[in-house]
Amino acid sequence: MIFRSSISFCQVPLLTLCLLLGSQYPTQAAAPPCLPVGLRCEYLPNPLGIDASRPRLSWYLQDTRPGARQRAYQIRVGTDSLAVGRGQGTSWQSTQTKTDQSLVTYQGKALEPFTRYFWSVTVWDKDNKPATSAVASFETGLMDAKNWQGTWISDGNDVALKPAPYFRKVFTAAKKIKSARAYVAVAGLYELYLNGQKIGNHRLDPTYTRFDRRTLYLTHDVTAQLQAGQNAIGVLLGNGWYNHQSTAVWYFDKAPWRARPTFCLDLRITYEDGSVETIGSNRSWKTALSPVIFNSIYTAEHYDARLEQPGWNTPDFDDTKWKNTTHRSAPSQQIVSQTLHPIRNVEAIPAQSVKKLNDTTYVFDLGRNIAGISQISVQGPAGTTLRLKHGERLYDNGRVDLSNIDVHYRPTDDADPFQTDIFILAGKGEERFMPRFNYKGFQYVEVTSSQPLSLTQESLKGYFMHSDVPPVGRVRSSNPTLDKIWWATNNAYLSNLFGYPTDCPQREKNGWTGDAHIAIETGLYNFDGITVYEKWMADHRDEQQPNGVLPAIIPTSGWGYHWANGPDWTSTIALIPWNIYLFYGDTQILRDNYDNIKRYVDYIHQQSPGGLTAWGLGDWVPVKSKSPVELTSSAYYFVDARILAQAAKLLDKPADHQKYTALAEQIKSAINAKYLDTSTGLYGSGLQTELSVPLHWGLVPDEHQAAVAQNLARRVAADGYHLDVGLLGTKALLNALSENGHAETAYQLAAQETFPSWGWWIVNGATTLYENWPIDAKSDISMNHIMFGEIGAWFYKALGGIKPDPEQPGFKNILLEPHFVKGLNHFEASYLSPRGEVLSAWQRTELGITYRVVVPPNATATLTLPAAEGSTMYLNEKLVKPSPTSPKNAKPVHRLTAGTYRFELPGL
Ligand code: BGC
Numbered sequence: 001m002i003f004r005s006s007i008s009f010c011q012v013p014l015l016t017l018c019l020l021l022g023s024q025y026p027t028q029a030a031a032p033p034c035l036p037v038g039l040r041c042e043y044l045p046n047p048l049g050i051d052a053s054r055p056r057l058s059w060y061l062q063d064t065r066p067g068a069r070q071r072a073y074q075i076r077v078g079t080d081s082l083a084v085g086r087g088q089g090t091s092w093q094s095t096q097t098k099t100d101q102s103l104v105t106y107q108g109k110a111l112e113p114f115t116r117y118f119w120s121v122t123v124w125d126k127d128n129k130p131a132t133s134a135v136a137s138f139e140t141g142l143m144d145a146k147n148w149q150g151t152w153i154s155d156g157n158d159v160a161l162k163p164a165p166y167f168r169k170v171f172t173a174a175k176k177i178k179s180a181r182a183y184v185a186v187a188g189l190y191e192l193y194l195n196g197q198k199i200g201n202h203r204l205d206p207t208y209t210r211f212d213r214r215t216l217y218l219t220h221d222v223t224a225q226l227q228a229g230q231n232a233i234g235v236l237l238g239n240g241w242y243n244h245q246s247t248a249v250w251y252f253d254k255a256p257w258r259a260r261p262t263f264c265l266d267l268r269i270t271y272e273d274g275s276v277e278t279i280g281s282n283r284s285w286k287t288a289l290s291p292v293i294f295n296s297i298y299t300a301e302h303y304d305a306r307l308e309q310p311g312w313n314t315p316d317f318d319d320t321k322w323k324n325t326t327h328r329s330a331p332s333q334q335i336v337s338q339t340l341h342p343i344r345n346v347e348a349i350p351a352q353s354v355k356k357l358n359d360t361t362y363v364f365d366l367g368r369n370i371a372g373i374s375q376i377s378v379q380g381p382a383g384t385t386l387r388l389k390h391g392e393r394l395y396d397n398g399r400v401d402l403s404n405i406d407v408h409y410r411p412t413d414d415a416d417p418f419q420t421d422i423f424i425l426a427g428k429g430e431e432r433f434m435p436r437f438n439y440k441g442f443q444y445v446e447v448t449s450s451q452p453l454s455l456t457q458e459s460l461k462g463y464f465m466h467s468d469v470p471p472v473g474r475v476r477s478s479n480p481t482l483d484k485i486w487w488a489t490n491n492a493y494l495s496n497l498f499g500y501p502t503d504c505p506q507r508e509k510n511g512w513t514g515d516a517h518i519a520i521e522t523g524l525y526n527f528d529g530i531t532v533y534e535k536w537m538a539d540h541r542d543e544q545q546p547n548g549v550l551p552a553i554i555p556t557s558g559w560g561y562h563w564a565n566g567p568d569w570t571s572t573i574a575l576i577p578w579n580i581y582l583f584y585g586d587t588q589i590l591r592d593n594y595d596n597i598k599r600y601v602d603y604i605h606q607q608s609p610g611g612l613t614a615w616g617l618g619d620w621v622p623v624k625s626k627s628p629v630e631l632t633s634s635a636y637y638f639v640d641a642r643i644l645a646q647a648a649k650l651l652d653k654p655a656d657h658q659k660y661t662a663l664a665e666q667i668k669s670a671i672n673a674k675y676l677d678t679s680t681g682l683y684g685s686g687l688q689t690e691l692s693v694p695l696h697w698g699l700v701p702d703e704h705q706a707a708v709a710q711n712l713a714r715r716v717a718a719d720g721y722h723l724d725v726g727l728l729g730t731k732a733l734l735n736a737l738s739e740n741g742h743a744e745t746a747y748q749l750a751a752q753e754t755f756p757s758w759g760w761w762i763v764n765g766a767t768t769l770y771e772n773w774p775i776d777a778k779s780d781i782s783m784n785h786i787m788f789g790e791i792g793a794w795f796y797k798a799l800g801g802i803k804p805d806p807e808q809p810g811f812k813n814i815l816l817e818p819h820f821v822k823g824l825n826h827f828e829a830s831y832l833s834p835r836g837e838v839l840s841a842w843q844r845t846e847l848g849i850t851y852r853v854v855v856p857p858n859a860t861a862t863l864t865l866p867a868a869e870g871s872t873m874y875l876n877e878k879l880v881k882p883s884p885t886s887p888k889n890a891k892p893v894h895r896l897t898a899g900t901y902r903f904e905l906p907g908l
Contacts, residue, residue, distance in 0.1 A: 041138035049141035049219030066899035068857035150280030156326035185217035188261025189238035193313035194225035207499020234313025238437025255557035286322035301435035305426035345463035371495035371505030372465035375434035382427025390442035441506030489792035514569035522792035548603030566616025585810015611670030622726035681707025689729030696732035709740030738798035743819035800829025
């Protein structure tokens with residue numbers, strides 16, 4: 001380390017700081033110093049089927065120079081890619097706009113439906129030099145229901161009929177094809193084929209909505225699959241949540257929308273001569289039943305390969321025995337584009353072992369718990385029936401045990417066994433089966449066969465399925481248990497993301513609201529999830545009662561308006577939009593849901609004018625102690641009122657801002673008046689949840705914070721650094737400690753390996769998070785729940801110390817405050833923010849701590865380090881001293897511009 005100068009970084013203006021550091025980071029000669037990259041439209045790369053009339057465009061900078069930033073941007077949008085590449089936008093040419101914003105709403109000429117638009121952005125970098133992105137695109141969809149040509153059709157069968165229907169249509173393409181798109185709106189699920197080829201790699205499209213209020217359509221580019229002359233379109237429809245034939249406690253079989261699956265399809269062909277032809281679904285389409293003899297999103301799929309009709313989706317197939325289709329009314333008045341990262345078979349998971357129990361029974365083990373499906377390859381005589389039972393546990397005799405996950409299933413006969421696919425062989429050599437319209441939660445698959453079969457470890461593999469949201473975060477540390485908790489948390493999160501967040505992938509697959517708001521930060525630190533959450537908030541709006549009440553599960557058949565839907569669960573209406581705003585810096589989700597949040601808060605206010613409400617479930621599945629429901633529910637009510645007040649301010653509604661700020665204060669006072677003992681600093685009887693919920697959610701008056709936090713740390717120590725919380729407590733506990741001077745205590749809890757703790761699950765082999773603390777609990781024992789998953793966010797917030805700044809959201813300014821906890825030798829968190837990659841990494845050395853930070857271009861950071869006044873610290877090998885004006889013992893604060901920093905701190 002070289003002593004050069006001593007500087008107070010609190011007082012150094014941003015630009016000076018980057019100039020100071022600049023000499024150590026020479027730019028590479030060849031690469032352009034600044035490039036706008038990551039171009040997205042509506043948060044998707046080059047999407048098709050955009051219905052928004054003013055889509056959002058975003059990018060970030062690739063620029064490693066210290067102090068890199070954007071001084072201005074100019075966007076061009078047009079239908080001619082070459083012209084856009086040359087810098088001309090005929091649809092929109094924005095002015096050179098002096099701002100660091102990199103999220104912009106389209107403001108050009110009205111967009112036309114069915115049109116591919118190209119766009120690029122030029123930015124002016126820190127030196128005012130222009131740099132232009134590559135050309136990206138987005139394509140509009142139908143934009144308006146009146147643009148549909150097709151009619152909704154089905155096979156006219158009854159809801160109770162089990163086999164899934166095929167549909168086909170042959171047509172002639174008379175001219176040379178330039179491009180073609182298939183627009184497919186479905187109530188149910190579908191697979192689309194053209195000339196025998198399956199289109200795309202999505203699974204379980206369209207994602208689940210309340211079908212009678214909003215129905216989704218997909219857009220496929222099918223140019224490559226069409227041919228001159230005769231073409232065949234094939235569609236296979238599944239039931240999904242639309243025609244729920246299985247029976248369980250949530251009454252999806254009685255859903256008001258339930259009907260035989262139906263679809264509307266427009267195949268829109270643009271010929272080389274510019275003419276357009278649309279082949280729409282109508283009664284001329286033919287239908288027949290498929291070999292999918294049963295399919296349930298909830299339980300499983302049954303397939304009889306003997307019923308296959310080879311070539312059913314090709315032009316030459318003889319369909320004279322097929323029936324005509326029938327017309328149907330549209331399932332809802334809102335047919336809108338699905339603009340989401342789709343569900344896919346994201347990861348193939350080979351079986352780790354197989355055990356042959358007898359000639360007809362094998363049990364495969366994937367070695368980890370997943371949501372998804374299995375695929376089997378097998379050879380055997382025609383009519384051989386295989387049953388593939390999927391579960392998370394084994395009985396002592398080695399067979400698959402479903403007793404932890406089939407508890408809410410209410411079968412009316414034995415034809416629909418839980419999580420058990422049935423595959424009947426055609427007897428034609430090697431055959432393969434993978435269900436199309438179902439997924440499960442499992443680690444083990446027990447295959448039983450009606451006659452002896454020879455199977456090997458390679459005969460079966462699993463596919464981890466989920467919404468294929470791009471990973472954006474990574475955590476690594478010197479503690480393997482911690483790293484495994486992070487991995488297991490992400491596995492549980494993804495296992496519960498299927499176009500809407502769920503509680504568990506096996507027993508329920510329900511959009512439980514409480515579980516989802518607990519997991520929102522874990523989700524957003526690790527995955528680019530905005531598209532799924534924006535869609536799910538539309539599901540909320542579809543389900544909200546006029547009086548503001550929301551159901552506990554969303555979407556719902558109607559169940560959940562009567563139980564479990566207090567503010568501790570359904571505050572999703574405020575918490576999800578607020579967190580999306582913090583992470584993405586986009587106000588649209590607040591705008592879209594503002595009235596809904598308001599109706600919700602007003603409802604609680606009407607019911608509980610005094611500010612306290614006991615509406616809710618409370619600290620669900622606690623270890624042992626039960627905290628008062630009124631305390632936790634009122635805390636969430638407070639949070640909602642505060643978010644509403646903040647949103648009102650952002651959206652320029654001063655009267656609302658005033659009103660709801662006052663309401664939040666009233667609720668806070670009511671809670672403190674009843675629960676806070678100001679002489680002891682205890683809430684209630686001083687349980688972990690009672691103390692951490694008020695601390696985490698900002699209810700504790702400033703002057704009592706230290707005492708309450710101290711009490712919490714003492715409580716945790718008295719509990720042997722073990723958890724004594726349920727779902728609401730897990731959200732608050734670690735944060736309440738680490739944000740109030742007790743990071744070491746928080747770490748001891750997080751890294752704990754004896755019962756009850758997250759680590760206890762891990763050392764006992766968990767690869768996902770569980771629903772209950774004891775591994776041998778008798779109830780609430782799904783092995784793939786995300787509701788205790790806040791720890792996945794805490795790693796970033798406390799150990800990495802990376803947080804969005806509510807004053808400058810979207811990581812425009814990053815709040816950095818790492819905690820160098822004693823138990824760890826190194827820790828590293830990286831997060832691809834909307835402005836680029838943030839890195840916070842620290843390592844213990846003989847001399848102290850080396851701390852590396854990367855602040856992405858076009859962002860700043862406020863870094864708070866734990867050094868005390870007077871101690872030496874080096875930044876990029878230069879000695880730095882905290883500000884002489886900083887109050888004694890105050891933590892030094894550094895304002896950083898974009899760049900890479902290396903701090904060396906004395907032993908801490
Ligand atoms: C779900 C939970 C949910 C809870 C609420 C359970 O059955 O699986 O995760 O939040 O019910 O009551």
